[in-house]
Amino acid sequence: MFKKIAxxxxxxxxxxFLSVNxxxxxxxxxxxSCDVTGKDCSCFCCHMFGLRGYESCGxxxxxxxxxxxxxxxxIILRKIK
Numbered sequence: 001m002f003k004k005i006a007x008x009x010x011x012x013x014x015x016x017f018l019s020v021n022x023x024x025x026x027x028x029x030x031x032x033s034c035d036v037t038g039k040d041c042s043c044f045c046c047h048m049f050g051l052r053g054y055e056s057c058g059x060x061x062x063x064x065x066x067x068x069x070x071x072x073x074x075i076i077l078r079k080i081k
Contacts, residue, residue: 007077007080011073011076011077012073014069014072014073015065015066015069015070015072015073016069017069018065018066018068018072019062019065019069020062020065021065022061022062022063022064022065022066022068023058023061023062023065024061025061026045026057026058026060026061026062026064027054027057027058027061028054029043029057029061030043030045030046030053030054030055030056030057030058031053031054031057033053034046034052034053034054034057043057045057045059045060048060
């Protein structure tokens with residue numbers, strides 16, 4: 001029982017880690033490519049969320065990090081069983 005709980009907690013931590021890293025990486029990308037004076041914000045993140053710069057790209061990175069973390073967690077669970 002303890003092994004299953006430890007496995008679930010570690011997979012949740014993996015998803016959280018990937019989500020936060022996606023948020024930080026993509027917010028840096030959006031802030032560097034869209035929030036600079038004179039640059040046009042034409043990245044896909046800005047059009048997807050309707051925001052500009054780090055706000056939209058950070059949201060996208062958070063969501064993609066969570067989706068990838070959940071997918072990896074399911075793959076790991078399938079391989080263990």
